[in-house]
Amino acid sequence: xxxxxxxxxxxxxxxxxxxxxxxxxxxxxxxxxxxxxxxxxxxxxxxxxxxxxxxxxxxxxxxxxxxxxxxxxxxxxxxxxxxxxxxxxxxxxxxxxxxxxxxxxxxxxxxxxxxxxxxxxxxxxxxxxxxxxxxxxxxxxxxxxxxxxxxxxxxxxxxxxxxxxxxxxxxxxxxxxxxxxxxxxxxxxxxxxxxxxxxxxxxxxxxxxxxxxxxxxxxxxxxxxxxxxxxxxxxxxxxxxxxxxxxxxxxxxxxxxxxxxxxxxxxxxxxxxxxxxxxxxxxxxxxxxxxxxxxxxxxxxxxxxxxxxxxxxxxxxxxxxxxxxxxxxxxxxxxxxxxxxxxxxxxxxxxxxxxxxxxxxxxxxxxxxxxxxxxxxxxxxxxxxxxxxxxxxxxxxxxxxxxxxxxxxxxxxxxxxxxxxxxxxxxxxxxxxxxxxxxxxxxxxxxxxxxxxxxxxxxxxxxxxxxxxxxxxxxxxxxxxxxxxxxxxxxxxxxxxxxxxxxxxxxxxxxxxxxxxxxxxxxxxxxxxxxxxxxxxxxxxxxxxxxxxxxxxxxxxxxxxxxxxxxxxxxxxxxxxxxxxxxxxxxxxxxxxxxxxxxxxxxxxxxxxxxxxxxxxxxxxxxxxxxxxxxxxxxxxxxxxxxxxxxxxxxxxxxxxxxxxxxxxxxxxxxxxxxxxxxxxxxxxxxxxxxxxxxxxxxxxxxxxxxxxxxxxxxxxxxxxxxxxxxxxxxxxxxxxxxxxxxxxxxxxxxxxxxxxxxxxxxxxxxxxxxxxxxxxxxxxxxxxxxxxxxxxxxxxxxxxxxxxxxxxxxxxxxxxxxxxxxxxxxxxxxxxxxxxxxxxxxxxxxxxxxxxxx
RNA sequence: GUGGACGUGGCGAAAUUGGUAGACGCAGCAGACUUAAAAUCUGCUUCCCCCUGUGGGAGUGCGGGUUCGAUUCCCGCCGUCCGCACCA
Numbered sequence: 001x002x003x004x005x006x007x008x009x010x011x012x013x014x015x016x017x018x019x020x021x022x023x024x025x026x027x028x029x030x031x032x033x034x035x036x037x038x039x040x041x042x043x044x045x046x047x048x049x050x051x052x053x054x055x056x057x058x059x060x061x062x063x064x065x066x067x068x069x070x071x072x073x074x075x076x077x078x079x080x081x082x083x084x085x086x087x088x089x090x091x092x093x094x095x096x097x098x099x100x101x102x103x104x105x106x107x108x109x110x111x112x113x114x115x116x117x118x119x120x121x122x123x124x125x126x127x128x129x130x131x132x133x134x135x136x137x138x139x140x141x142x143x144x145x146x147x148x149x150x151x152x153x154x155x156x157x158x159x160x161x162x163x164x165x166x167x168x169x170x171x172x173x174x175x176x177x178x179x180x181x182x183x184x185x186x187x188x189x190x191x192x193x194x195x196x197x198x199x200x201x202x203x204x205x206x207x208x209x210x211x212x213x214x215x216x217x218x219x220x221x222x223x224x225x226x227x228x229x230x231x232x233x234x235x236x237x238x239x240x241x242x243x244x245x246x247x248x249x250x251x252x253x254x255x256x257x258x259x260x261x262x263x264x265x266x267x268x269x270x271x272x273x274x275x276x277x278x279x280x281x282x283x284x285x286x287x288x289x290x291x292x293x294x295x296x297x298x299x300x301x302x303x304x305x306x307x308x309x310x311x312x313x314x315x316x317x318x319x320x321x322x323x324x325x326x327x328x329x330x331x332x333x334x335x336x337x338x339x340x341x342x343x344x345x346x347x348x349x350x351x352x353x354x355x356x357x358x359x360x361x362x363x364x365x366x367x368x369x370x371x372x373x374x375x376x377x378x379x380x381x382x383x384x385x386x387x388x389x390x391x392x393x394x395x396x397x398x399x400x401x402x403x404x405x406x407x408x409x410x411x412x413x414x415x416x417x418x419x420x421x422x423x424x425x426x427x428x429x430x431x432x433x434x435x436x437x438x439x440x441x442x443x444x445x446x447x448x449x450x451x452x453x454x455x456x457x458x459x460x461x462x463x464x465x466x467x468x469x470x471x472x473x474x475x476x477x478x479x480x481x482x483x484x485x486x487x488x489x490x491x492x493x494x495x496x497x498x499x500x501x502x503x504x505x506x507x508x509x510x511x512x513x514x515x516x517x518x519x520x521x522x523x524x525x526x527x528x529x530x531x532x533x534x535x536x537x538x539x540x541x542x543x544x545x546x547x548x549x550x551x552x553x554x555x556x557x558x559x560x561x562x563x564x565x566x567x568x569x570x571x572x573x574x575x576x577x578x579x580x581x582x583x584x585x586x587x588x589x590x591x592x593x594x595x596x597x598x599x600x601x602x603x604x605x606x607x608x609x610x611x612x613x614x615x616x617x618x619x620x621x622x623x624x625x626x627x628x629x630x631x632x633x634x635x636x637x638x639x640x641x642x643x644x645x646x647x648x649x650x651x652x653x654x655x656x657x658x659x660x661x662x663x664x665x666x667x668x669x670x671x672x673x674x675x676x677x678x679x680x681x682x683x684x685x686x687x688x689x690x691x692x693x694x695x696x697x698x699x700x701x702x703x704x705x706x707x708x709x710x711x712x713x714x715x716x717x718x719x720x721x722x723x724x725x726x727x728x729x730x731x732x733x734x735x736x737x738x739x740x741x742x743x744x745x746x747x748x749x750x751x752x753x754x755x756x757x758x759x760x761x762x763x764x765x766x767x768x769x770x771x772x773x774x775x776x777x778x779x780x781x782x783x784x785x786x787x788x789x790x791x792x793x794x795x796x797x798x799x800x801x802x803x804x805x806x807x808x809x810x811x812x813x814x815x816x817x818x819x820x821x822x823x824x825x826x827x828x829x830x831x832x833x834x835x836x837x838x839x840x841x842x843x844x845x846x847x848x849x850x851x852x853x854x855x
Numbered sequence: 856g857u858g859g860a861c862g863u864g865g866c867g868a869a870a871u872u873g874g875u876a877g878a879c880g881c882a883g884c885a886g887a888c889u890u891a892a893a894a895u896c897u898g899c900u901u902c903c904c905c906c907u908g909u910g911g912g913a914g915u916g917c918g919g920g921u922u923c924g925a926u927u928c929c930c931g932c933c934g935u936c937c938g939c940a941c942c943a
């Protein structure tokens with residue numbers, strides 16, 4: 001009588017049923033409590049990969065559970081549809097980025113629907129469509145009007161072959177990742193968002209995000225990088241100016257000195273030199289009349305781009321011959337170097353060097369034979385400095401009025417003096433930079449600005465939005481197609497009407513993903529969002545995605561939300577109340593060595609037969625080596641396509657597998673054995689669902705207890721996103737029901753089992769629900785509540801330890817008193833034997849748990 | 856370099872405030888059913904020792920410590936992974 005669960009029929013039937021019933025459409029006007037569950041929307045690269053499946057399955061379990069628990073759930077899906085891969089495809093294959101992207105969206109939408117996710121497809125959006133990016137342009141103009149957007153010239157990585165700007169991560173060993181051309185540093189006028197205005201609140205806000213992983217909060221904290229210290233001016237010494245060295249500066253640029261920033265003002269008396277960044281205006285000015293310095297600066301620029309070799313890079317400097325006066329010791333002057341380790345874009349681009357208490361300064365001082373005055377002594381005992389700078393705690397020495405003070409007191413003292421005497425101020429410096437959003441790319445949101453020779457950069461009037469990206473572009477010429485489009489950029493100035501040019505840069509795609517969660521909540525045609533409706537849903541209750549977005553996306557979205565809040569558009573400051581970062585899906589690799597000096601030849605899982613003992617290549621039957629389980633990547637050929645498994649094993653088995661075994665924050669190794677196991681579970685539940693014997697109406701207290709304990713545990717596990725534990729509990733419940741004799745409790749348990757596993761395997765649950773004659777959809781069935789009376793047993797197992805080692809155990813009534821327990825323990829044969837006649841020195845009784853005899 | 860996380864069977868992993876380590880799954884072994892296979896079901900499965908039992912011992916990366924009792928708390932090592940990286 002038992003049949004196999006027909007996943008293909010069930011998927012088609014129940015997906016259609018949910019759609020017909022509008023089961024997962026979120027109702028803005030619902031009086032129910034709201035739950036906004038969101039997974040990071042995908043880039044439409046072409047196909048769904050298993051990482052997506054894991055991500056969206058987790059979100060789906062939460063969304064379906066919340067819905068069953070009586071929440072009005074918003075669980076939307078959309079497409080992060082602008083970006084470079086579409087342009088690369090256009091260049092490589094001659095297709096249009098728009099057509100390529102929209103085809104991919106259609107394919108991936110079909111795949112997602114096939115997995116049966118409880119998504120509100122009526123709210124679907126794609127960032128590449130004018131109804132989305134047009135509203136983004138409107139928000140950009142609002143931020144511009146509020147002074148949160150500005151334009152400045154800044155250095156960029158320029159690929160002279162592709163004629164485009166590259167992000168830092170697209171520059172590999174100083175070359176463009178696509179063209180291989182040596183990247184130039186160019187200065188371009190670019191648009192910036194004032195994220196640094198929000199540095200303090202973005203940092204403080206992290207403390208309120210209790211439902212974020214500690215790790216992500218730390219990463220953001222470090223990225224924002226708050227440092228407090230002293231900013232002060234070094235004046236050039238009269239002597240060096242008088243000697244004529246000062247005239248080495250061009251006549252047009254004769255500053256009296258320069259500013260430096262330090263977090264260690266306590267070590268002022270340990271200064272032995274000052275150093276400027278190679279790109280510092282004074283360095284550049286000096287280089288105009290100094291070929292040696294110009295060569296040194298060129299050398300500094302050449303290196304440095306590659307990531308790893310910074311560590312080993314030698315500290316190098318160029319003595320400018322200039323000197324500056326120590327602000328606390330006017331009699332002392334310090335030599336001024338241009339040094340390769342000083343960064344122009346942090347602090348003021350200039351430092352004072354205190355070799356005794358800073359490792360880089362020490363390396364530099366040793367190389368150029370500079371003095372190393374010690375000013376902090378551990379425990380007040382001065383000790384010579386050799387190869388390592390002393391950066392620990394201690395008290396000040398050799399520092400006049402600071403002597404004997406602690407580091408912190410000395411810092412405060414120096415800042416107070418500097419401020420009183422007017423030569424410096426206590427300052428906060430941030431690592432965070434303003435967000436440059438200009439991209440010299442076609443496939444992105446056009447920046448809604450018109451450049452007029454007379455009026456400057458003029459915002460496009462809102463009535464003229466959206467600025468539509470033209471479709472008739474070509475990619476046969478390198479560079480930005482918008483720039484060489486024949487007509488698009490030529491427009492009249494909105495202010496004076498004279499011929500003017502559109503901005504041809506587009507916005508960083510991180511802008512698109514900085515507010516899509518608001519547009520999901522409310523998407524009117526005539527404005528970016530309806531404030532009242534958006535505020536009903538926001539913040540997102542549970543956001544789920546990969547750690548790779550721990551910094552940029554999550555920081556930008558937090559900034560954008562706060563910016564909208566500041567300009568009075570939205571009463572929300574933090575967009576994501578709960579964040580969960582899931583692990584990657586990994587897979588074994590299969591390879592054959594190709595001999596000394598050659599990379600191994602990799603094979604995809606589809607080309608390999610895997611048994612428990614090893615693997616063989618299907619085409620020749622000979623073995624291949626089974627390698628490490630690593631992140632899926634095209635180069636290692638260990639990528640699996642979920643479609644194949646959905647077709648063969650069914651969406652439910654795939655969903656069940658990605659939730660099983662590994663904790664969701666950890667990596668999950670994909671394996672055929674694992675998916676086989678998931679398929680077996682689906683069939684086991686199906687057999688139970690088919691078994692409609694109700695028994696003789698008797699109840700089964702033991703099974704009832706098991707059921708209600710399972711309800712309590714599974715509910716708690718899903719609540720904490722511990723899906724692997726919920727899965728284990730469901731296996732236990734299935735085993736218990738299978739073993740239980742027929743009874744009314746057993747029949748009820750099967751029905752409850754279906755509700756409990758419905759968030760994970762929804763098609764199976766619906767099919768079983770219908771099979772058992774339940775009315776309506778299981779998707780509408782309320783989540784069970786555990787009966788507290790059934791969660792407690794009347795007997796407990798008490799463990800007996802002697803000196804902490806387990807010796808025996810016995811059943812006792814719950815809550816039995818201490819004397820009775822002790823008497824039982826002392827009478828037990830194993831205890832008598834183990835004690836060998838000795839009386840225990842001490843008896844520790846933990847009620848209802850254990851007894852420990854100290855012998 | 857620096858900040859952080861983690862380390863438990865053959866494998867993925869469980870283990871409320873410190874209280875019976877290894878739940879659950881995978882793989883494996885044995886058995887039942889079958890002409891046979893698949894499927895399914897039952898049992899075993901941390902390691903070592905022996906007198907094979909209702910037996911003994913060890914065991915959560917390594918070394919210490921606190922405690923009646925430590926996978927859990929503290930200190931020091933070793934290893935793996937991740938972030939940032941010349942940040943003054």
